[in-house]
Amino acid sequence: MIGLRCIQELDTSGARAAATFEHEGARYLAVPQLARDVEGRPADMTAGDSDTQVLVYRWEGGRFVPHATLDAPGGEDAEFFRIGERAFLAVACLRSGSGPYDMRPGSIIFEVEGGRFLPFQRVPSFAAKQWKHVGIGARHFLALAQCVAGPGETPAPEDMSTLYEWNGRDFSVFQRIDSAWGYNWAGIEVDGHQLLAYADHVRPSRLLRWNGTSFEHFQDLDGNSGRAFCHFVTGGRHWLAFCNLLGDTLLYRWTDNRFVPHQVVSGPGGREFAWLDDIQALVVVNFLRGTREAPVTDLASVIYRLADDRLVPAVSFATRGGTDAAYFHRDGKRYLVVANSLSPDVRFRTPTRIYEIDPAAPGGDEKEKT
Numbered sequence: 026m027i028g029l030r031c032i033q034e035l036d037t038s039g040a041r042a043a044a045t046f047e048h049e050g051a052r053y054l055a056v057p058q059l060a061r062d063v064e065g066r067p068a069d070m071t072a073g074d075s076d077t078q079v080l081v082y083r084w085e086g087g088r089f090v091p092h093a094t095l096d097a098p099g100g101e102d103a104e105f106f107r108i109g110e111r112a113f114l115a116v117a118c119l120r121s122g123s124g125p126y127d128m129r130p131g132s133i134i135f136e137v138e139g140g141r142f143l144p145f146q147r148v149p150s151f152a153a154k155q156w157k158h159v160g161i162g163a164r165h166f167l168a169l170a171q172c173v174a175g176p177g178e179t180p181a182p183e184d185m186s187t188l189y190e191w192n193g194r195d196f197s198v199f200q201r202i203d204s205a206w207g208y209n210w211a212g213i214e215v216d217g218h219q220l221l222a223y224a225d226h227v228r229p230s231r232l233l234r235w236n237g238t239s240f241e242h243f244q245d246l247d248g249n250s251g252r253a254f255c256h257f258v259t260g261g262r263h264w265l266a267f268c269n270l271l272g273d274t275l276l277y278r279w280t281d282n283r284f285v286p287h288q289v290v291s292g293p294g295g296r297e298f299a300w301l302d303d304i305q306a307l308v309v310v311n312f313l314r315g316t317r318e319a320p321v322t323d324l325a326s327v328i329y330r331l332a333d334d335r336l337v338p339a340v341s342f343a344t345r346g347g348t349d350a351a352y353f354h355r356d357g358k359r360y361l362v363v364a365n366s367l368s369p370d371v372r373f374r375t376p377t378r379i380y381e382i383d384p385a386a387p388g389g390d391e392k393e394k395t
Contacts, residue, residue: 026339026340026386027304027306027328027330027339027340027382027383027384027386028340028382028383028384028385028386029328029340029342029361029380029381029382029383030380030381030383031378031379031380032087032088032360032379032380032381033088033089033378033379034376034377034378034379035056035080035082035089035376035377035378035379036374036376037056037058037080037364037365037374037375037376037377038058038060038061038062038077038373038374038375039058039059039060039061039073039077039366039367039373039374040056040057040058040059040348040349040364040365040366040375040377041057041058041059041100041101041102041348041349041364041366042055042056042057042100042101042102042103042348042349042364043055043056043349043350043351043362043363043364043377044056044102044103044104044105044114044351045351045353045362046105048105048112048137049139049140051083051084051140052083052084052353052355053081053082053083053084053092053105054081054082054083054084054089054351054362055079055080055081055082055095055103055105055114055116056079056080056081056082056103056364056377057079057097057100057101057102057103057116057117058077058078058079058080058100058373059073059075059077059099059100059101059119059366059373060072060073060074060075060077060099060373061073061074061075061077061373061374062074062372062373062374063123068370068371068372069371070313070317070320070346070367070371071317072123072124073123073373074122074123075098075099075119075120075121075122075123075126076098076121076122076123077097077098077099077100078094078095078096078097078100079094079095079097079100079103079116080094081093081094081095081142083140084355087356088379089379092140093140093141093142095114095116095133095135095142096133097116097118097132097133098118098120098121098122098130099118099119099120099121099126099130100116100117100118100119101117101118101119101153101154101155102116102117102153102154102155102156103115103116103117103156104117104155104156104157104158104167105137106158106165106167108165108191111136112136112137112138113134113135113136113137113145114134114135114137114142115132115133115134115135115156115158115167116132116133116134116135116156117132117150117153117154117155117156117169117170117171118130118131118132118133118150118153119152119153119154120152128151128152128173129149129150129151130150131147131148131149131150132147132148132150132153132156132169133146133147133148134146134147134148134167134196145195146195146196148169148189148196149183150169150171151171151172151173151180151183151184152171152172152173153169153170153171154170154171154207154208154209155169155170155207155208155209155210156168156169156170157170157209157210157211157212159210159212159221161219161235164190164191165190165191166188166189166190166191166199167188167189167190167191167196168186168187168188168189168210168221168223169186169187169188169189169207170186170204170207170208170209170210170223170224171184171185171186171187171207172184172185172186172204172205172206172207173206174205174206174227175205175227176205176227178205180204180205182201183201185201185202185203185204185205185207186201186202186204186207186223186225187199187200187201187202188200188201188202188240200239200240202223202233202240203228204223204225204228205225205226205227205228206225206226206227206228207223207224207225207226208224208225208226208251208252208253209222209223209224209251209252209253209254210222210223210224210254211253211254211255211256211265212256213232213256213263213265215256215263215279216263216279216282218234218235218243219234219235220232220233220234220235220243221233221234221235221240222246222254222256222265222267224251224252224253224254224267225251226249226250226251226252226270227249229245229246229249230245230246230248230249230251230267230269231243231244231245231246232244232246232284244283244284246267246275246277246284247275247286248267248269248272248273248275249269249271249272250269250270250271250272251267251268251269252268252269252270252295252296252297252312253267253268253295253296253297253298254266254267254298255298255299255300255307257300257302257307259305259331262278262279262334263278263279263284264276264277264278264279264287264331265277265278265279265284266290266298266307266309266336268295268296268297268298268309269293269295270293270294270295270296270312270313271293272293273289273290273291273292273293273295274289274290274291274292274295274309275287275288275289275290276288276289276290276336278334287334288335288336290309290329290336291309291311291327293314294311294312294313294314294324295309295310295311295312296310296311296312296347296348296349297310297312297347297348297349297350298310298350299350299351299352299361300352301328301352301359301361301382301384302352303359304330304359304382304384305330305331306328306329306330306331306339306384307328307329307331307336308326308327308328308329308350308352308361309326309327309328309329310326310344310347310348310349310350310363311324311325311326311327311344311347312324312346312347312348312366313346313367320346320367320371322345322346322367322368322369322371323343323345323369324343324344324347325341325342325343325344326341326342326343326344326347326350326363327339327340327341327342328340328341328342342363342380344363344365345365345366345367345368345369345375346365346366346367346368346375347363347364347365347366348364348365348366349363349364350362350363350364358381359381359382359383359384360379360380360381360382361379361380361382362377362378362379362380363377363378363380364377365377365378
């Protein structure tokens with residue numbers, strides 16, 4: 026079993042991601058926020074005020090303290106990466122305003138210099154969901170999952186999920202991905218293949234392969250309403266976890282030059298993952314069940330141990346519209362950040378939680394914050 030102890034709650038609203046990283050010796054946490062509650066308006070997970078900021082915290086004295094706020098409305102994701110000696114934080118912005126919404130607010134890349142986050146480039150975007158940095162040799166790609174198009178609709182090419190490439194000055198369009206409602210990416214290296222996993226809510230989620238000049242179709246994945254991936258390696262074997270919000274969370278294994286279904290891990294609700302590499306465990310963050318009109322957000326998320334090539338539940342913990350998790354080590358201890366975005370009464374203001382992890386605990390569900 027695995028022990029969890031909540032040591033801190035951060036005052037966040039509609040938190041959609043938890044990006045933690047080290048820069049120049051300091052540990053930071055960036056939390057994009059989708060929306061704030063508007064006083065007097067009824068609860069609605071698609072409403073709220075999205076003229077929000079990304080909250081940046083710094084680890085100090087065994088907890089996170091406020092460090093900066095970044096103007097980036099309707100924040101869905103933050104991705105920290107480096108190119109040579111330079112460091113960047115890319116923020117995906119879904120929308121701005123408080124209704125009607127502007128679904129094309131542009132997504133912002135900040136350059137990190139010391140403890141400062143300086144606007145570097147604003148990229149045109151439509152309902153942006155996630156950035157992912159992928160390095161291949163000396164080349165740097167930045168993938169943006171975006172768009173909102175229903176079944177049978179064909180979005181304009183510029184609204185589809187897009188790969189950008191670093192040209193030495195900034196990021197320019199490299200390749201458009203046939204897509205409708207993009208959500209997520211994952212970079213995978215396996216048996217000489219450079220793969221890029223792409224999750225789409227409407228069209229098949231799939232794996233793309235780098236052929237030396239572009240990313241080409243490699244394999245479709247099962248299910249629809251794709252949300253996220255987690256690739257990990259244990260005992261020389263490659264695994265890929267994949268969640269579908271309206272379907273099952275699945276585990277694939279790499280066999281005969283492809284990923285094949287191996288295990289149904291859990292049912293609907295899955296939104297994100299975190300791999301706890303040193304204790305061989307997978308966090309499955311559950312978002313909601315039901316409908317947008319009547320969502321059930323008070324769900325249990327689960328940490329699974331990998332044992333005998335199966336994911337086995339080790340501990341569950343309460344999430345409220347859980348959207349992301351991030352794992353880090355500091356001062357000989359292990360920590361897990363979990364972003365929550367919707368309270369049981371469907372309000373955006375619900376805390377992001379910081380847990381201390383004890384991999385050798387006797388077991389049981391999470392302990393409350395002290």
